[in-house]
Amino acid sequence: MFEISPSQLDAQRYRDAVEHQSCGALLVFEGIVRDNFDGRPVRGLEYQAYPELALKVMEQITAELHRTHPKARVAMAHRTGTLSLGEVSMVIAVATPHRAGCYDASRFLIEALKERLPVWKKELFADGDSHWKPNDPETPPGPGSA
Amino acid sequence: MKMAPIRVTLKTFAQLRELRGVDSEELELASQTSVAQLFVQVFGTGPLAELPVAYALNHALVSPHTLLSDGDTLVLLPPVGGG
Numbered sequence: 001m002f003e004i005s006p007s008q009l010d011a012q013r014y015r016d017a018v019e020h021q022s023c024g025a026l027l028v029f030e031g032i033v034r035d036n037f038d039g040r041p042v043r044g045l046e047y048q049a050y051p052e053l054a055l056k057v058m059e060q061i062t063a064e065l066h067r068t069h070p071k072a073r074v075a076m077a078h079r080t081g082t083l084s085l086g087e088v089s090m091v092i093a094v095a096t097p098h099r100a101g102c103y104d105a106s107r108f109l110i111e112a113l114k115e116r117l118p119v120w121k122k123e124l125f126a127d128g129d130s131h132w133k134p135n136d137p138e139t140p141p142g143p144g145s146a
Numbered sequence: 147m148k149m150a151p152i153r154v155t156l157k158t159f160a161q162l163r164e165l166r167g168v169d170s171e172e173l174e175l176a177s178q179t180s181v182a183q184l185f186v187q188v189f190g191t192g193p194l195a196e197l198p199v200a201y202a203l204n205h206a207l208v209s210p211h212t213l214l215s216d217g218d219t220l221v222l223l224p225p226v227g228g229g
Binding site: 031047048049050052053056078089090110113114115116117118119120121122132133134135 | 157159160161163202205206207221223224225226227228229
């Protein structure tokens with residue numbers, strides 16, 4: 001299940017989508033709007049997304065994960081619109097047969113999405129200023145890497 | 147022989163969208179225009195030319211040298227910030 005949604009994300013939906021009797025491990029990652037950026041007070045975030053490509057990217061990243069974790073079950077969603085502090089901006093649910101693969105898969109998925117998902121974030125500062133903030137370029141860990 | 151101009155739909159996001167003031171617009175261009183040339187025509191050669199933009203043509207990522215065709219939809223993707 002892959003979604004780009006203007007509505008509040010319910011993490012339980014994505015958890016339920018990946019739960020399976022073959023999987024003994026399940027992790028749900030939630031990205032949450034926090035109250036500052038490097039100590040500067042933030043009142044919220046605005047997200048824009050390019051859904052036609054974003055859903056393809058989610059599928060591609062999952063296919064890459066399946067090369068090393070073929071039994072992983074994945075559900076992902078990202079919000080759009082203006083979010084207040086504490087709102088969930090992203091959910092990644094993953095279930096695998098064993099715990100090591102589950103932590104590995106969850107970390108791979110979040111790093112790959114932050115690098116490649118066509119979504120843009122505007123930081124809305126408490127003082128009224130705002131700016132579009134790209135993610136820091138990082139080399140994401142590959143599935144199976146240390 | 148002069149080639150007929152082409153019409154292309156341009157979509158932008160984030161700071162590029164704010165500069166254009168619209169989500170989407172129709173542009174008339176010379177035939178044989180590449181996606182990178184379109185960017186320069188629209189945003190110029192100033193500081194924005196340094197922005198590492200990616201290009202999606204008809205919803206698939208393409209290289210900057212890709213030539214546009216009549217009826218194409220081009221999306222300009224500034225550096226992403228999801229999560």
